[in-house]
Amino acid sequence: MPKYETMQFTLDLIGTIAFALSGALLGIRRSMDLFGIIVLGVVTAVGGGMLRDTMLGLTPPTALARPLFTLVAVLCSLILFLIFYGRGEMLHKNYIMVFEKILVIFDAFGLGAFTVVGMNVSELAGYGDRHFLMIFMGMITGIGGGIIRDVLAGIVPFVFIRHVYAAASFVGGLVYVLIVPYIGSSYAMVIGFVIIVTVRLLAAKNKWELPRVEMVEPDFTEGKE
Numbered sequence: 001m002p003k004y005e006t007m008q009f010t011l012d013l014i015g016t017i018a019f020a021l022s023g024a025l026l027g028i029r030r031s032m033d034l035f036g037i038i039v040l041g042v043v044t045a046v047g048g049g050m051l052r053d054t055m056l057g058l059t060p061p062t063a064l065a066r067p068l069f070t071l072v073a074v075l076c077s078l079i080l081f082l083i084f085y086g087r088g089e090m091l092h093k094n095y096i097m098v099f100e101k102i103l104v105i106f107d108a109f110g111l112g113a114f115t116v117v118g119m120n121v122s123e124l125a126g127y128g129d130r131h132f133l134m135i136f137m138g139m140i141t142g143i144g145g146g147i148i149r150d151v152l153a154g155i156v157p158f159v160f161i162r163h164v165y166a167a168a169s170f171v172g173g174l175v176y177v178l179i180v181p182y183i184g185s186s187y188a189m190v191i192g193f194v195i196i197v198t199v200r201l202l203a204a205k206n207k208w209e210l211p212r213v214e215m216v217e218p219d220f221t222e223g224k225e
Contacts, residue, residue, distance in 0.1 A: 041080070047148040
């Protein structure tokens, strides 16, 4: 297996495991049954890649044509379900908080892995000279599955409201397109991955937020006696 293919496979596997666990945990917290938990784990893990492949005209999407990573996502979701099944005490706030801290790290790795993999797939598909497209496809691969997950779970997508997330994907993607002509895909993927993970973890630790408009609810009692 060529070096860049080995690198892509490794990062794909990291991202799949990380995102499958985050999706399955949300399903558990939303009191879904086994099927719902598996669906959330799978769409989080492969949803972004399927969107990317569809936009690039790579049909059927890789997740269906070569379902190894889909099966890995199913297995991860099932294992997480079995860990929590029948052990309601593990859903206690203290346990969940510890588990979510671990998932933040996994999630950062997943975001970094899928972003650079998405960009590399775009390059291999013949779009290496279209930098905007490559960055966009990387971001879609990195955040697309999480958006689908949150919509299915009935919540505002995490990427729109919490910390620096998509911005971390963008920064790493931008670095990738700037350095790939000089050092090649394999090294560019590693550097982009490290940058995204670092930015995402620092954002989570320091609670970096993008600007937002704060809504102030009107006081309808004002002026009333």
